[in-house]
Amino acid sequence: MATQAITKRKLNEHKQKISRNGLTFHEDTLANGHAGLQTNGRVQFSEEKTRAEPVKSRSKESFERIPFITAVLTHLGFYILMFLGFINQLLFTPKVAQEHHREGYAPLYENFDTFYLRYVYRRVRDCWNRPICSVPGATVTLKDRITKDYGWTFQFTGTTSECVNLGSYNYLGFAEANGKCADQSIETLKKFGCASCSSRLELDTVFLSLYLGNMPIHEELEQLTARFLGVEDAIVFGMGFATNALNLPSLVSKGCLVLSDEKNHASLILGLRLSGATVRVFKHNNMKHLEKYLKTAVVFGQPGSGEPWKKIVIIVEGVYSMEGSIVHLPEILQLKKKYKAYLYLDEAHSTGALGEHGRGVCDYYKIDPREVDILMGTFTKSFGSAGGYIAGTKTLINHLRIYSHAHTYASAMSPPIAQQIITSMKIIAGEDGTDDGKRRTKQLARNTRYFRRRLNQIGVIIYGNEDSPVVPMLVYLFSKIGAVVRTLTTYNIAAVGVGFPATPLMEGRIRFCLSAAHTKQQLDYVLLHIERLADFLGLRYSRKIRDPMPIEYYSDGETE
C-alpha cells in the first residue's frame, strides 16, 4: 500500500511538471549527460517554460531519449553485424543473380549498397514485403513463406495465417470487400470500366456518376473534396506519391526558398529536387530552428547575390508516418504570417484520421483550413482507395490545372477508385445521412488513446503525439526489429518494422497503425503479447513513471 501511495504522489508531481513546462519527458532523463547522442531534432523549449499559453499539442507529444547503455549497444550491435557480414563476404560467394554479357562495363551498383543489401538487410529480409491475400482490414491474411537459405530466397508453404493487422494504413476501416463502398465501386466499374487510357487534360474522363445525379465523377470528387476540407477548390490525381513529386515543380522554382521538415516524405523531397528551388532542412517539428532559418532568409536573401528570395515556402506534414508526431500548426501559422511565407501541408496520414470530424490537422487544431495556402493529401490511407489531391484557392487550383505535370501527362484516375473515395468521404462527412462516419472517427480516437496509454504503462518508449494513430515503438537494435516482427507474427499479429536507412541508425522501431476497425479485444490481445515480448527482449526502456491504475477504454467521460 505504501509503495502505491508513493508512486501516486510521484505521478502527481510528474503531472505538475508536465503542466508547468509543457513537456512530457522529464528532467531526470534530460540531465543524463548524453544529449549529444540525440539525433532526432526533438523540441527543446525548456527555456520557454514560463510562456503564457501552453500549446495543446506539445504537452501531448513525447520523444523520450535513448538510454545511454542502449545507444552504445545499438552501435556495437550494428558494427558486429557489419563485421560478420564482411567475413561472410570474404568466405562465401552468394548465390545471387550476376550480370551476364556485360564484361568491361562499369559496375552498375556501389559496393557498399550491395554489401548492405546482401549481408545486413538480407538477415531480416523476411520481415518486409510479406504477401497478403485478403482485404487489409482489421485482420489480414498473410501467405506463409519460409526461407531455407537464410533470406536469399523464399518459398511459399501453401498455408495462410490470419493476423490482427497493425501494419496497413486503414485508419477509418474503409478497406472492406463488402458494404456500401465496395458495392458502389462495383456499379461504377460496370458502367465505366477500369480505365480511360487518356490523360485528363487531353480528354477529361469525367464519367456521369451513377449516384450523384448528372454530375461527372471527377468533377464531383473534386468539389466534394473541396467541400470536405472547407476550401474553394481541389484537384485530384491518380497516385499520392506523384501528387507531391509532380506538382511541386509547378509551384516553386529557382530563386524560391523551401524550408522543409527533416522527416518529410520521400515524395516531397523528390518534388523539391525536380523543382530546382533552394531547400533548407529544419529539425523535426522544431519551431526555433525554423524561425532561425526564416530570419536568416529574410535578412540575407539569396546566397551570393544577396537578392531577396522570390518567395519562401514551408513544407510540413500533418502526421509524420515514421515519428507519429503531429505538426505544430498554430505556431507554424504564426511564423508563416510574421515572415510572409507560404505553407504547404501534406496531410497524407492525417486527413480522415485526425480531428473531431475527421477533416485532418486543421480540424484537430480548430483552425480555418483557408489559412493554409496549399493542402495536399492522399486517398490511400483513410479512404481505402488510391490517389491524391491538392486543395486551396481557386487561383491555385486553376494554375495546377494548366501547369501540373501529372494533370497533363499522367493517366486519369480509374472510375471505381474515384467512386470509393466519393462514397467513403460522404460517409465521413455524414452526407450519407448516417452517423457511421462519426462512429468511425470516434472509434479511431478511442483506440489510439487506449493503445498509446497502455503501451506507456507497459514501459516501452513510444514516439509522437498522444492523438496520432501512428504509433512507433522504439526497439533501437537492428536485430530486435527482426525479433519483434517475427515473434509477433507467430502470435498472428502483423506489424511493421523500420530500421536504418529509413530511420537514423540508432532508432530502429516497430510501427503500429491503428484503425477504427480494431476492437478492444483485438487491441488487448496485441498488448498482451507486446508486454510478454517486452519482458523477453528487454524493451521496457522508458524511465517515465508508469500509471499503476488500469486504463479505461471508454475514458474521457464517454458513456458508451
Added chain:
Amino acid sequence: MTTKFLFIEPMNILSIIPQYHILLEAFLIMWLTWFISKKYYSQDRMLAEDEVEKKLAEWNPEPLINNPQMNHISLNPRRITSRAGKKIVVDGKDCLNLGTHNYLGLTENNEIEKNAIAAIRKYGVGSCGPRGFYGTVDVHLELEERLANYTDTEEAVVYSYGFSTISSAIAAYCKRRDLVFVDEQVNFAIQKGLDASKTNIIYFKHNDANDLQNLLMKQAKIDEQNPKKAAKIKRFLIIEGIYMNTGNICPLPELVALCRQYKLRIFIDESISFGTLGEHGKGITEHFGVPRQEIDMIMGSLDWAIGSIGGFCVGTSFIIEHQRLSGLGYCFSASLPPLLTTAAITSLDIMKNNPQIFKSLRDNCIAINQGLQNIHCLECSSFPESPVKHVYLKNKKDRAAEEQLLSKISNRCIENNLAIITPVYLEAEKNLPRPSLRLCISTLLNKSDIDFAMNVLKKCAEEVLMSIN
C-alpha cells in the same frame, strides 16, 4: 633529454627556418582569427531583432501564383461522358474514338470487368500500404510473374502509376557522375527521370544513329585522356520503342550495335510499343528480332494497351531487384489497387490467347497510314505500323497559328462524330514538339470505320484550311 632542452629546441627551430615563413604563419593566424570572429559577428547580426523587422517590412514576396488565369483553354478540357471504348461520347457528341490510347480495345472487355469485380469482392478497393508494408497482394506477385513470362525475361516489377515508373526507374540507376545518351524527342516522364537523377545528359538527334555514333566517338576521345576515371563512369542509352511525341520507331539494331561497341547499357521505354508491336505484341525486340539479353531494361506502361493503370519494368533479376529498394515510386507509394492488377493480368491472358488482335491492329495502322497519305494538306511521317500517328500541317506556319488551325480541325472532327485530339504539351518540355493532331488506332476498327475516319478528317482539314486562304 632535460627539461631545459625541451624549451630550447623550439627556439632553435625558430632561428633555423626562414624569416618569411614566420611572417606567413603569423599572417595565417591573424586571418583565421578574423575569419572566426567574422562568423560570430554575422551570427550576432542575424539575430538583431530590429534589423529583421526592417528587412521584413521591405521584403515583398511574390504571390504564390504569379499570373492567375481564369479563362485558359486548359481549364475547359473536352469531356468524356461514356466509357472510352471504340465509340466515345465527347462533349455530348457520339464519336468514333481515335483519341484515347485504347490500342487493343480492352477497356470494354467483359472478362476484365468480371475479374476486376471479383477482385473488389476479395481484396477491397485500395491496398492501404506500400509494397514493403503489407501492401504486396498475391495478385501483384502473379502479375509480375506473368509479365516476366510474357516478355521472356527473368523478373518484373510493377509500379502503381505509369508516369512514376519511368521516372523512378531511371533515377534508380543513373547517378550524378554517370553519362546518359538520350534521344532529343523522349517523352516527359523520361525527362523528369533524368532531372531527378541529376546525371550528365547528352542528347542526340531524333532517331539518328549516326549522330549518336559521332557523339560516342567524341566521348571516347575525351576518355582517352583519363582512362582510369572513364572506366568507372556508367553509360546508358535511353530511348523509346515508339516515340510518344512523334510516332516514330527507334532504329534498335543499329543502336544495339553501337551500345555493344561503346559499352552502354540500354533502357527502352516501351509504353506504346509493348502490346502493339511484334507478332505476339511483345514489343520492339520481337519486331526487330533483337535477342532479349541485349536490352538491359524495358520499362512499360499498363495505362495504354493493357487498359488498366500502372507501369512495370522487366529485365534480368540482377537489374530489376535493385528497384525494390531503390525505386522511389515503388518503395514509397501505395501499391497498385488489386482490382487494377487483376485487370492487367486478365489483359495479358487475352493478349496471349488472341494473337490475331496484333495482326488486325497492324493492318489498321497500315491502312490509316495509307489513308493519311491521300490527304494532301496534311503530312504524317510516323512509322506505318505505329498505333500512334502524329499528323502535321503540310505548310509550316508559326507555332501559335499551327496550334489554332489544328485545334479547329480537331473541333470540326468531333462535330462530325470523329474524336481526334491535339496532344497537350507543357512549356517545361526539353524540346517542345511541333503541334500536331494525334491519332490513336485501335484493333477494333474495321474497314468502314477507317474509311469514315479518313473521309471526315480529309473533309474537315480541307474545310478549315480553305477558310483561311
